[in-house]
Amino acid sequence: MLYFIGLGLGDAKDITVKGLEIIKQCSRVYLEAYTSILTVGKQALEEFYGRELILADRDMVEQEADEILKGADTVDVAFLVVGDPFGATTHSDLVLRALKAGIRYTVIHNASIMNAVGCCGLQLYNFGETVSIVFWTDSWKPESFYDKIKRNRDSGLHTLCLLDIKVKEQTMENLMRGRKIYEPPRYMSVNQASEQLLEIVQNRRERQEDLAITEDTICVGLARVGAEDQAIAVGTLHQLASCDLGGPLHSLVVTGHLHPLEVDMLRLFAIELDTLPNLKMTDSSTYVS
């Protein structure tokens, strides 16, 4: 059996009781280490689980899946995923390979940012399509996520923005020379995401488009959701561009139409207490009671 086990969002103890029991009985345990991270590292997990973990990076999962699946028709193998196994990134490909090889699979679910984002007080059923904000480069500045945010806002819906992660990236030179030398991992912060959004707002303004968001749109920055040092900051997009939420992972929510109860919750995390009441005047698309 191949077990896909979600680890949740915070630390080692966020695994479910069922998930932990299964890990202890498996022959091999892989840790998927390229789509997300916990606030603790591999060693802390190994100590808590009492098991050695095999790191599975993107290359391994995509190119050496047979290695992971080996023998899983007769022994139990666990594949650990931060968050939920079918959260932001699915592992459908590994499921299909397993079944093709006659291996059954079981999923042990857990929290992911896709549902835990509700902790900021915005109601999950008022969210539209989730978007990803990627790191811009000097020559590549895609704006497609803005148009999705616009579509959500036009329908009064909030948008969860998942922020880019760069793990085991190679410089162009190292890539071309075939040298397996990797850059340090990079995790996009709420500041960086906000700055990119502000740049798009400015671009669209220059093109005289109707703006979906402005510098004054209320946004929510979230960091290390589910961990003890979780941080949530509510303010205008402009404010979030200079708000330090500490270490990764970060996520950003661009709000849509706000229900009074949502406003009451957002106030708990306001960067400046008078941001929310003032909002009505500056960003008419957002409703405040």
Place this chain on the structure above:
Amino acid sequence: MLYFIGLGLGDAKDITVKGLEIIKQCSRVYLEAYTSILTVGKQALEEFYGRELILADRDMVEQEADEILKGADTVDVAFLVVGDPFGATTHSDLVLRALKAGIRYTVIHNASIMNAVGCCGLQLYNFGETVSIVFWTDSWKPESFYDKIKRNRDSGLHTLCLLDIKVKEQTMENLMRGRKIYEPPRYMSVNQASEQLLEIVQNRRERQEDLAITEDTICVGLARVGAEDQAIAVGTLHQLASCDLGGPLHSLVVTGHLHPLEVDMLRLFAIELDTLPNLKMTDSSTYVS
């Protein structure tokens, strides 16, 4: 401290290790029992946690919140919620009351249907707004969820439909006479939701509207997600109207634009193997490779 603890979706062992440790140390433990259910009852949870649970129904949470909060500024109180505490139904009101009374709170997240639905192979970031389908009565047949599904479909997005739950409902007579006699709980099945959708399709067809969905739109029925006897069935809306998925809870997904990898996953759960390949001809809004 007031702890909001998610129980996940299946049985007693779907609680996180952290959540279980907290339950064991709390002075009082409440079980929220009106927005969702596990596949096991209160007694099984009490045996596994080694703690007595106090059932908190809607009346209690809404009208006797002080009772729940009593003393939580000095002792630890746990409030258990099936799924994630801020999943389909938030408990923002209880959070705000706690803070007003000077009581701090902590959230222990877990899986909810909002993210676990990914187990059917549809990618979470291809979902639009989540909708609720309510039980129709003879005189009240709202169709607003259809318009939201239409909006999602127009954007190529899938729609998660949460199906109605009626717990501790009173008949009009008992309500008027003030008798606290409750009807047996009712949980909407995938069949019932599909039948209501089919009726709307027929209504809209008679009004000569452009149809957002038809009898041939590919839908996914899910039952008891995360439990050992979880069931997933993929077929046309027409097929799902007569497909028995067993006991509660059920959810329904109306698909949007399908990515080839999503189609490969959906095939695993197809009611009839030739449903998906045939689809192209009958429902042109859905893409199949």
